[in-house]
Amino acid sequence: MGFSWGISEEVGKNIRLLEMFGLPGLKNLNQYYKIYKISNFENIDEISASNSPKTFYCPILSGLNFFDQSSAISKFNEIEINKIAFPLIFLSFVSRTSEIIGKRIFLKMDDKEFLFNFNESIYSNYLTGDVLEKSDKINLKFLDNKNSFTEDDWAEIYNLSLKTYVDESDKSRERTAGAGLTDND
Template sequence: MQSFSEIDTTSKRASRAAGFAWGIAEEVGKNMRNLEMFGLPGIKNLNLYLQNIKKNPSEKPKKIAKENRPQSKEFCPIYCGTSFLDNCKMLESFKLIKFFNVSYPLLLLPFLSRASDLVGKKISVQYEENNFLLNFDKTIFSKNIKNDHIVSLAKEITIEFLENNNSFSAQEWKELYKLSEETFVEETDSLRTKGAGAGLTDND
């Protein structure tokens, strides 16, 4: 089994050999490490994509808008990803962004995952019946993805910035906060007896 360090280094070198600048190739290396760490088929997708663009180079996005369509070819997921990451704080105001005709869309995910961390919001991604929830570059939850099925072209990718909401009610928070305040109540004989304080034998 290859180590994550080997995955990073080999992916970086292969991306550079395929024509990407060293800076972008380094990002790809980190991304493949993360995808494999999350149990997603990053290496499979990268290998197929790099082989494909030798004969059929893909297109860079000129500027990311709410809806993005390539002029003639398929969009490059790596260039789409770097552009999205570089501009994510501005793109957050769009709330919902769509890309059309993107090659090997799984390769876009790690860039979006890092964008989630930068803007401090979860990001939802959907394409070809695959659903992902990106959590501040800490985890990627996936639904319906099959590791033995590679999506070589996403006709449409939907990216949504999700508002941060508590998973608990205001009443639950009040109850827990009230309980936490007991930590600061002056110790009494009653509390000592119940074991809430330092105790009678803990005074060394």
């Protein structure tokens, strides 16, 4: 017996996402499917600040619950998840959660680090294409959004923009100075 159509569709989206970000999603999913029926993986029904199973958590069901509870879990500064099987599969749910809550998420999995940027990119020190069958400990931190520039930097670039103004004329439009014929103002 496999997963429902809805869950399977979410898994497909997430594996595609991992592959687009250069992570071995398909390879990990294939390994997962070989053992999931005999493994008795557990599910995290309600995500809390600290989560520990008796065996290992299922990356798909736990990932779906993580994603579904995204607004509730964003109240935590940090979340710890112990013992999760095939953790790379779980990562895709974290990436999508980053987009939903509008925050970057820093994840440390054993000795590997991942930074999720609103489901637009994943920065990581994990560069191999290996299958990761388990992780003993995952720590997640929800990062506050901060500008990488100061108010002075912003004022300086704004003042520079004021100096780049080009007077609009028929001649400049014909020569396509500035946006000319293609702008809306």
